[in-house]
Amino acid sequence: MENTVAQKLEALKKLQAIDSQLVEIKKIRGDLPEEVEDLEDEIAGYNTRITKFEEELTAYKETIKEHKASIKEYQERIAYLEDQQMNVRNNREYDAINKELEMLGLDTQVSEKRIREAKIAIEAKEEQIGMTKQMLDERQKDLDAKQVELKEILSETEVEEEKLLKQREKASKNIEERLLNAYNKIRINSSNGLAVVPVRRGACGGCFNAVPPQKQADIKEKRKIIVCEHCGRLMSDVEIVIEEEKKKTTRKRSVRRKKAE
Template identity: 75%
Template sequence: MENTVAQKLDALIKLQNLDSQLDEIKKIRGDLPEEVQDLEDEIAGYQTRIEKFDNELTAYKDSIKENKDNIKDYEKRIQHLEEQQMNVRNNREFDAINKELETLGLDIQVAEKRIRESKIAIEAKDDQIQQTQSVLDERQKDLDVKKAELDSILSETEVEEEKLLKQKEKAEKSIEDRLLRAYVKIRDNSSNGLAVVPIKRGACGGCFNAVPPQKRADIKEQRKLIICEHCGRIFSNVEVEEVVEEEKPKRRTSRRKSTKDAK
């Protein structure tokens, strides 16, 4: 059995009240959740950067070790060739060995140059790591403070929020899907989170634009759901503004004195 318009409005009003209470709890938190998230993302970025620097350091150290090992191999080869050079049989063999010795000497120079370059790069990378770690430590302190503040607020509102969320979940089940989707869409597009509003003093309770008398009469009858033509919010009811008439001052009457003198 389909709910009546009055029942639909009651369900929407209840849901709006619950959402408004949840919004108030979120206001207490302010921008803390976003600030905590931003700091966590920033810290993750610094950690990734330091990890990248560490990998680069490892590569430089591996390069140094590799070039040192190559130099040892070159020196062994040079020693072996020098021994061979003492026993050559002709000038051609001597020249060939001599040429190979020159090449190995150049290889050693190249390896030594690469070692020096890697050491310079390591020093620069160490400085980058220290600077990044220093900033990371500061951001971590900021995060710890923000998280402690947020956790304190959450602990104070956790029970109430959980209770409201359960009530909201129950309230949503009493609203048809199409209407619930419309309600959520209106709330998302609203700056104050109000999707269901009353008419106050002849105006929309959301955007404060005037509502024609005929439409106000239709809202009171609750024959159909009516939305504001300006902001799209759903009208819940028309609040009655009681006009208290000022009490008219009583006319003061003065007694006329008798013209006759008492005898």
């Protein structure tokens, strides 16, 4: 049997009450979960940067090693050629040896230059690593403190939150899928998390725009689900307390008039 409009609205009000309590729990946590997540991402970035710097450092050291090996080979070849230069038989052989010695000398200078450049780069990279590690340590301390704070808050609220989530799951089953989807969409898009609101003092309890008297009468009858024409929130009822206050005010005015007469 399909639920009446009144039953549907009551189920939505119950769900809204549960969601509002969950919102309050999230308010207690504040921005801590996001701050922790941001710090974790920042620290991961620093670790990635350090790894990259260390890989570059290793490459520079390998470059130095390779050029030192090349210089050793050049020196051995130079020593050999200088020895052979003493036994040349003609000017052609002498010139050929001199040309090769000259090329080996230039190759040695190039390798020495590459070694100097690599050493300078290593110093700069080690300084970058040191600074990054320092920033990493500072952010890690911030993260540790935030995690402790968040853990304390979670330990205080997780039992209540788990209970509310179970209640929410149970309450959601009592609402037809189409209506539940509409409720969730409105709630997610609203700034205060309210999708179901009453009429208070003649205005929408969500956006505070005036609700026409005829529409208020329709809301009271609960023959159909009515939404606010301004914010789209579901209108659950018109607060009776307000009506009683109006009646009391009217009675007081009547009494005053009678006394004046």
